[in-house]
Amino acid sequence: MTALPSERLARLSWPRVVFVGLVVLFAVLTVPTLVDKHSWTGVTVTVAVTAILAYVYLTPKRIAARFLVPGTILLLAFQVYPIGYTIDTAFTNYGDGHRLSQSQAVAQIEADSVLEQPGAQRYELSVATKTADISGAFVFFLTDPNGKVERGDAAGLTPVPDSEVTKDQFTGKVITAAGWHILTGIQVNGLGQRLAAFEVPTGGGFIKSVGLSEAYVGQFTMKYDAAAKTMTDTRTGTVYKASDGEFKAVDGSGKTLPIGWKVGVGFKNFTSVLTNAAIRGPFLRVLVWTIAFAVLSVLSTFGLGLLLAVVMDHPRMRGRRLYSSLLLLPYAMPAFISTLVWASMYNKDFGLLNKLFGTHIDWLGSPWSARGSVLLTNLWLGFPYMFLVCAGLLQAVPQELKEVARVDGASPFRVFRSVTMPTVLIGAMPLLIASFGYNFNNFNVIRLLTDGAPYPSGSSTAGDTDILISYTYRLSFGGQGAQYGLASAISFLLFVLVGLISYAGFRQTRQLEEVYAR
Amino acid sequence: MKDRLWWRHLIGIASLVFALVPILFLVSAALNPVGTLSTTSLIPSGASFANFSKLFHDPNSPYVRWYVNTLVICGVSSVLNVLIGVSGAYAFSRLRFRGRRPGLTGILLVQMFPNFLALTALYLLFINIGSVLPAFGLNTSLGLIVVYLGGAMGVNTWLLKGYLDTIPVELDESARIDGATEAQVFFRIILPLARPMLVVVGLFSFVSFLNEIILAGVFLTGSAHKTLAVGLYGLVSGNHNTDYGEFAAGSLLAGIPVVLIYLYLQKYLVKGLTAGAVKG
Numbered sequence: 001m002t003a004l005p006s007e008r009l010a011r012l013s014w015p016r017v018v019f020v021g022l023v024v025l026f027a028v029l030t031v032p033t034l035v036d037k038h039s040w041t042g043v044t045v046t047v048a049v050t051a052i053l054a055y056v057y058l059t060p061k062r063i064a065a066r067f068l069v070p071g072t073i074l075l076l077a078f079q080v081y082p083i084g085y086t087i088d089t090a091f092t093n094y095g096d097g098h099r100l101s102q103s104q105a106v107a108q109i110e111a112d113s114v115l116e117q118p119g120a121q122r123y124e125l126s127v128a129t130k131t132a133d134i135s136g137a138f139v140f141f142l143t144d145p146n147g148k149v150e151r152g153d154a155a156g157l158t159p160v161p162d163s164e165v166t167k168d169q170f171t172g173k174v175i176t177a178a179g180w181h182i183l184t185g186i187q188v189n190g191l192g193q194r195l196a197a198f199e200v201p202t203g204g205g206f207i208k209s210v211g212l213s214e215a216y217v218g219q220f221t222m223k224y225d226a227a228a229k230t231m232t233d234t235r236t237g238t239v240y241k242a243s244d245g246e247f248k249a250v251d252g253s254g255k256t257l258p259i260g261w262k263v264g265v266g267f268k269n270f271t272s273v274l275t276n277a278a279i280r281g282p283f284l285r286v287l288v289w290t291i292a293f294a295v296l297s298v299l300s301t302f303g304l305g306l307l308l309a310v311v312m313d314h315p316r317m318r319g320r321r322l323y324s325s326l327l328l329l330p331y332a333m334p335a336f337i338s339t340l341v342w343a344s345m346y347n348k349d350f351g352l353l354n355k356l357f358g359t360h361i362d363w364l365g366s367p368w369s370a371r372g373s374v375l376l377t378n379l380w381l382g383f384p385y386m387f388l389v390c391a392g393l394l395q396a397v398p399q400e401l402k403e404v405a406r407v408d409g410a411s412p413f414r415v416f417r418s419v420t421m422p423t424v425l426i427g428a429m430p431l432l433i434a435s436f437g438y439n440f441n442n443f444n445v446i447r448l449l450t451d452g453a454p455y456p457s458g459s460s461t462a463g464d465t466d467i468l469i470s471y472t473y474r475l476s477f478g479g480q481g482a483q484y485g486l487a488s489a490i491s492f493l494l495f496v497l498v499g500l501i502s503y504a505g506f507r508q509t510r511q512l513e514e515v516y517a518r
Numbered sequence: 519m520k521d522r523l524w525w526r527h528l529i530g531i532a533s534l535v536f537a538l539v540p541i542l543f544l545v546s547a548a549l550n551p552v553g554t555l556s557t558t559s560l561i562p563s564g565a566s567f568a569n570f571s572k573l574f575h576d577p578n579s580p581y582v583r584w585y586v587n588t589l590v591i592c593g594v595s596s597v598l599n600v601l602i603g604v605s606g607a608y609a610f611s612r613l614r615f616r617g618r619r620p621g622l623t624g625i626l627l628v629q630m631f632p633n634f635l636a637l638t639a640l641y642l643l644f645i646n647i648g649s650v651l652p653a654f655g656l657n658t659s660l661g662l663i664v665v666y667l668g669g670a671m672g673v674n675t676w677l678l679k680g681y682l683d684t685i686p687v688e689l690d691e692s693a694r695i696d697g698a699t700e701a702q703v704f705f706r707i708i709l710p711l712a713r714p715m716l717v718v719v720g721l722f723s724f725v726s727f728l729n730e731i732i733l734a735g736v737f738l739t740g741s742a743h744k745t746l747a748v749g750l751y752g753l754v755s756g757n758h759n760t761d762y763g764e765f766a767a768g769s770l771l772a773g774i775p776v777v778l779i780y781l782y783l784q785k786y787l788v789k790g791l792t793a794g795a796v797k798g
Contacts, residue, residue, distance in 0.1 A: 013701065033650050042650060063700050067609035068621075071602040071671030078668025079628050082636030082643070089638070308533055311526045318523075323530050325781055330537050332780035336729045336747045337769040340754055341540050344762065350556035352543050380536065392788045441632050444729060448751070469632050473732075476638065484638055491635040499630040 016057045016066075023053050049073060090488035091264055093245050096481045098260045102242070105261040106224045109231060109247070111199070112259070113222035114206050121145055123207065124173040125215040127188045127195070128180040134187050140200055141174040141182070142207065142215055143167060149174060152200030152207055173213060188212045231257065269489035279486070282462030282471070290467040293374070294439040298432055300379045305386025306424070310416070313394045324391065331384035339448040342377040346449075364450050367464035374465050378445055382435070393427040394420065433505030437498055446470040468494050548770045553763025569763035570771075581768055583742050584749040588728065588772070591659050591745060595666040596724040600716050602667065603674035604682075608704050610675065611682040612690065622676070629672045634732045640665060641736060662737045666727055674719050681715040682708060718790030721783065725776060746772045 027050040034042040052073075056065045092098075100108060123142035130136065140152040141160070149160045149167070164178045176182060188195065189212060200207040205219035223232045229242040230250075238255070240247035246260035272279050308327065312320050330338065345352040346363035354360055364370045397420050405415045446452065452463025452470055461478065462471050472494065475487035539560065547558040551566035573581050609615070610622055641656075644665075648655020655661055689711070690703045698706070709716070731747045738744050744752070746768070753765040780787065 013699075030651065037650060039646070039650065042646070064609045064613040064615035066700075067605040067613070067704070068671075071606045071675070074602070074664070074667045075625070075628065075669075075671045078640065078643075078665050079631075079633055079636075079672075082639035083628065083631045083633065085639035086631075086636045304533070307529065311529045314523065314526060316523060317526055319530075323534070325784070326534055327537055328780060328784065329541055329777060332777040333541065333773050334725060334728050334747075334776055336731060336751065337544070337773050338540060340751065340765070341544050341769070344555055344754065345540060345543060347555065350554075350558075352539075352558075352560060355559065380540065383533075384537070388788050443632075443634070444731065447731070469635070472632075472635055476635065487635065491632060494635075495631040498632075499627065502626075502630060 020054050020057050023050055026050075086488045087492055089484050090269055090492050091266060092262050092485050093260075093265050093268075094262050094485045094488075095483040097258060098245055098262050098485075100259070100261050102261040102263075105259050106231070109257060109259050110220050110222050110224060111206075113220050113233075114199070114208060114218035115221050116210075116216045116218050117205075120217045122210075123215040124168075124171050125209055125213050126174040126177075127183045127191070127209075128174075128177060129183065130180065132181055134183060134190070138183070138191070138194075138198070139180070140198075140207070140209070140215060141165070141177055141180070142200075143172040143174060147172050154198075154200070156201055157207075185212050265485065269486050270493070272486070273489065273493065282459055283490070286462050286466050286468055286471045289371070289465070290440060293371075293378075293467055294436050294442075296375055297378045297382060297439040297442075298436050300375065301382035301386045301435070302390075302428070302432060304379065304383040305388075306390045308383070308387045309390035309394050310420075312391065324388075327384050327387055329384075330380055331388070335381055335444060336448060338381060339377065339445055342373075342380070343449050346373055365454055367454060367456070370450055370454060370465050374445065374449055377449055378439070378442070381445065382439075385435075389428060389431055390424060393424045396427065397423045430505070433502065436505075437502055440467070440498060440501070441469045441494070442467065443469045443473065447473075468497075544766050544770060544773075547762055547766035550763050550766075554760055555762035558762065558766075569767035573764045573767050576764065578741070579749060579753060579764070579768075580742055581749070584744050584746045584768075585772070587659060587738075587743065588746040591663055591666075591734075592724050592727040595663045595727050596720050598663075598667055599670045599674065599723045600720045602670035603672075603719065604678050604709070604712065604716060605704070606671045606675040607678035607682050608708055611679045612687070612703075612708075613700075622679075625671055625675055626673075629669070633669065637732065637736060640733070644737070656737055657740050657743050659738075659743070662734060665733055665737070666730075674723065677719060678712065678715060681712060685711050714786050715790060717783065718786050721779060721787075722790070728772075728776070 027046050030046055031043055034046065052069065056062045056069050121144060123144055126141040127138050128141055129138045137153075142150050142152055142157075144150070147167070149162065149165055150157045151160050152158075160177070165174045166176045167173065168175055174182065183191075195209055198209065202217065205217060207215050207217055209215050221234050223234055224230075225232065231240040231242070231247045232238070233240070239250050240255075240257055241250050244265075245263035247257040249255040273283055274280060311317075312323055343364075344350075348354065348360065348362040348365065351363070353363060361369065363373045401419050402415055405419050410418070446465060446467055447470055450463070450465045452466035452474065454465075455463045461474055466474070468490065472487050472490045475483050475490065543558070543560055546560060546562040547555070548569055549562045549565050549567075550558045551564045551568050553569050553572065557563070573579070606625075610618060644654075644656050644661055648658075648661070652658075653660055654664060685708065690698075690707050693703050693707055728745075729747060730745075731751055734745045735748050735751075738748060741749075750765055750768050750772070753761045753768070
């Protein structure tokens with residue numbers, strides 16, 4: 001049966017039409033900007049997303065997709081794409097010293113090598129902009145020792161006739177220029193990095209600023225030979241050859257230039273985790289502590305939670321509701337706050353623990369006390385959750401079964417071990433596995449409490465309380481020598497580990513099968 | 519057999535002490551007139567609101583802005599998060615379509631990746647997005663919300679699917695026979711029935727966004743754009759002593775509403791927890 005176009009139109013509900021209309025409007029407004037910026041990926045993505053949304057919401061067939069498409073698009077854009085990028089990075093040497101492409105690296109090395117020629121002239125410098133807004137582009141007004149004025153921008157030098165400028169009578173520095181806005185010393189200072197990076201190309205080199213009111217002529221001391229792929233230091237005559245993402249000296253001294261570029265390295269990041277002793281050592285140490293941390297956190301929180309649930313589970317126990325409300329507080333308190341409070345309670349000089357016990361212990365200072373402190377805090381954060389769960393599960397234990405066991409002469413302990421415990425464990429198992437997975441990657445508690453400290457001597461990237469995720473985070477974003485390639489490889493290993501653990505867990509509890517069955 | 523109860527209360531009280539000491543300490547620090555960590559003890563030495571007024575008037579820490587930012591970011595993110603999560607869950611629970619099983623597995627698989635380690639990619643992505651759409655770039659609430667929504671079709675979808683599976687199919691089938699469209703079944707029948715679970719999932723996502731410091735820390739760098747977690751962390755990250763009262767006062771104001779909501783929703787929470795929600 002084919003519907004008439006008018007019938008089809010009548011079946012469209014207006015919220016969907018409005019939604020698609022808004023999306024199309026958004027796309028129409030965005031695409032010109034994207035075209036302006038030559039962002040063809042952006043144009044493709046915008047057009048594709050709009051087309052998919054219009055197709056799904058305006059045609060009658062794709063009912064399931066209507067419920068899934070928005071979430072899927074967001075998932076692809078902000079989770080799958082970044083993950084793909086990270087996995088891609090895992091096969092490169094990307095990181096500090098290897099951030100650029102090769103041509104960018106060559107340009108950077110050359111630019112950094114600009115040195116002032118000995119005995120060359122210096123210029124008096126004024127910096128000027130077209131308008132009063134100093135955030136825009138600026139130019140140099142340069143007065144040479146003979147009083148001749150030139151204007152320099154990124155394209156080169158243009159002579160400026162004396163009639164267009166007024167000059168300081170002693171130094172010759174340009175004070176006003178027709179059509180230009182000369183910046184004050186404070187404004188020039190405010191340009192900061194932009195001023196330092198600004199270069200006016202001349203025939204043999206560059207004019208760069210030195211200080212706020214002087215400029216010099218510099219020349220490259222590094223010369224790149226594109227055919228031979230070599231970089232030559234003209235001062236020493238050393239030749240560097242491009243290989244594996246960096247320039248290596250060919251004289252066999254092993255010297256390399258500090259700026260390299262990003263290249264693919266295959267499985268090197270993965271194998272170095274296993275074979276390079278300097279990486280393997282910390283990695284294995286952190287891995288062992290990660291597993292211990294996750295297991296002990298689950299066991300301690302579950303143990304205390306179960307104990308409390310059993311203690312409260314008595315018909316004549318008074319104040320049960322008050323107890324559970326108060327025990328809920330650590331769970332209800334936003335964890336970032338509680339963790340920071342615990343961090344301050346452990347403080348050696350001012351902390352509450354030392355005050356209460358009259359001690360002077362550096363709780364977070366030595367490896368074992370720091371690990372214990374992390375576990376204690378995590379117990380505090382987690383036990384109310386386990387208490388709530390266990391209390392709920394205890395309600396589900398069939399009373400008749402307990403009765404029967406008691407009548408048969410079983411001791412209270414025996415009833416607990418053989419009747420209560422199995423029922424509770426069956427219910428709690430999936431949650432224990434989920435909790436294990438959660439703690440395995442419990443970044444916040446480590447980051448806010450110790451940030452991995454203390455560090456064993458000789459290791460500045462892997463602390464004694466670091467778990468894999470905080471260690472990886474430091475490799476990527478730790479400030480000193482970011483190693484994105486290696487960090488991405490470890491992220492991928494973490495992904496596989498957590499995946500395997502969860503898979504095993506789900507298999508065991510058969511939860512996956514149940515979900516699929518429906 | 520006469521069961522004695524005193525030992526039960528003993529254990530109960532001991533655990534209460536353990537549970538409440540840090541919270542009492544936080545209250546005491548917030549009320550401490552001197553406002554430093556070194557002068558704070560467990561029992562408040564005086565009741566002063568000096569820390570609160572300092573908090574509201576310190577130009578370096580625009581606390582009210584942080585609070586508003588947090589409410590907007592966490593509120594919008596968690597509402598949309600639940601909405602996207604439950605519509606995905608509806609499709610997986612009620613509709614039959616190609617790619618359903620791989621879809622479910624795929625969603626779960628993506629969640630196994632510690633996604634904030636993909637921060638570099640997100641950062642670079644949002645530099646580009648910001649150059650075209652400044653409203654969604656770095657240092658904007660919208661940008662962060664959109665990133666948070668990337669995870670909306672994730673664990674929540676599984677959790678909510680499990681809950682929707684417990685709602686009898688006969689209910690929506692009879693509605694369909696009466697001529698209801700799929701959208702009507704979803705909005706008029708399923709959503710109202712799933713409300714308790716939606717509230718729990720919404721609350722948990724709200725709190726997990728509230729606790730999120732990594733993405734928020736990288737995305738929101740301007741002092742006026744920060745969230746409470748990033749801002750309050752900044753107050754104590756360098757020096758634990760001097761601004762401690764301010765931190766405690768700010769934390770207390772941030773924590774009390776959440777605690778009250780938890781207490782109010784206590785009985786729903788237990789249901790949600792046993793269904794497999796782990797507070798992030």
